[in-house]
Amino acid sequence: MSRDPDECRRSDCPLSIALEILGDRWTLLILRDLFFKQFSTFKQFQESGEGIATNILSDRLRLLQGHEIISRSQSPEDARIAIYRPTGKGLALLPAIIELILWTATYHKTAAPPELVRAMRTDRKAFIRKVESRFTDKPR
Amino acid sequence: MSRDPDECRRSDCPLSIALEILGDRWTLLILRDLFFKQFSTFKQFQESGEGIATNILSDRLRLLQGHEIISRSQSPEDARIAIYRPTGKGLALLPAIIELILWTATYHKTAAPPELVRAMRTDRKAFIRKVESRFTDKPR
Numbered sequence: 001m002s003r004d005p006d007e008c009r010r011s012d013c014p015l016s017i018a019l020e021i022l023g024d025r026w027t028l029l030i031l032r033d034l035f036f037k038q039f040s041t042f043k044q045f046q047e048s049g050e051g052i053a054t055n056i057l058s059d060r061l062r063l064l065q066g067h068e069i070i071s072r073s074q075s076p077e078d079a080r081i082a083i084y085r086p087t088g089k090g091l092a093l094l095p096a097i098i099e100l101i102l103w104t105a106t107y108h109k110t111a112a113p114p115e116l117v118r119a120m121r122t123d124r125k126a127f128i129r130k131v132e133s134r135f136t137d138k139p140r
Numbered sequence: 141m142s143r144d145p146d147e148c149r150r151s152d153c154p155l156s157i158a159l160e161i162l163g164d165r166w167t168l169l170i171l172r173d174l175f176f177k178q179f180s181t182f183k184q185f186q187e188s189g190e191g192i193a194t195n196i197l198s199d200r201l202r203l204l205q206g207h208e209i210i211s212r213s214q215s216p217e218d219a220r221i222a223i224y225r226p227t228g229k230g231l232a233l234l235p236a237i238i239e240l241i242l243w244t245a246t247y248h249k250t251a252a253p254p255e256l257v258r259a260m261r262t263d264r265k266a267f268i269r270k271v272e273s274r275f276t277d278k279p280r
Contacts, residue, residue, distance in 0.1 A: 015169060024164060050150045
């Protein structure tokens with residue numbers, strides 16, 4: 001990382017800063033795939049269904065890594081393959097993502113599994129802990 | 141509104157739908173100005189500080205109106221001036237906006253007033269009720 005990602009911000013408003021990092025149609029979907037589908041490779045994100053372009057995906061993964069929202073390491077099975085995982089800062093975006101999901105599930109027709117929406121709504125803390133445990137538990 | 145805003149969606153994932161509406165660097169900032177600064181006119185949004193371009197602002201206000209996140213009416217003082225206000229569906233985005241603000245306030249240097257962040261963090265429901273009351277109370 002050659003430069004401070006906090007440089008050159010358009011304003012110091014926290015929402016504005018969040019949107020400079022996350023404000024597009026793709027970045028939070030990559031985190032959704034990391035958190036909920038447990039995707040970890042470029043190929044998996046690319047084939048996720050919404051049809052993200054390769055260059056946009058590369059760019060967003062780099063940006064997320066630059067902001068320490070995800071980490072990148074080599075696959076133990078194949079050193080040519082990069083493995084992406086959420087950091088603590090990345091996992092801390094779960095509440096915002098959950099709120100966006102619940103908002104849409106309330107006002108739009110979606111394909112969200114009702115039991116998933118119910119789990120998010122009725123015991124958010126347990127839901128978040130469950131997702132976090134996939135990444136913080138040592139044995140994998 | 142000539143067409144169903146739910147048409148032509150790239151996927152039925154609720155997060156993907158939310159990002160098709162809100163996933164850019166500007167849309168949630170317009171809602172921030174509506175909710176927290178109580179801005180209501182095009183001119184106010186335009187002069188808000190982050191330098192949104194006129195055409196982007198027009199486009200986003202139209203989009204938010206199309207999705208019934210904001211409403212548009214004539215100013216009682218000057219019929220040429222449009223007044224924008226959040227709808228119930230718009231106000232229901234407060235929890236997601238608050239989570240994004242708290243996330244940034246945790247991990248980045250921001251200009252967020254500490255007492256505001258504290259109020260969001262310690263009693264979110266009261267904070268939301270207070271913002272909502274600005275728009276749901278009849279007398280204005």
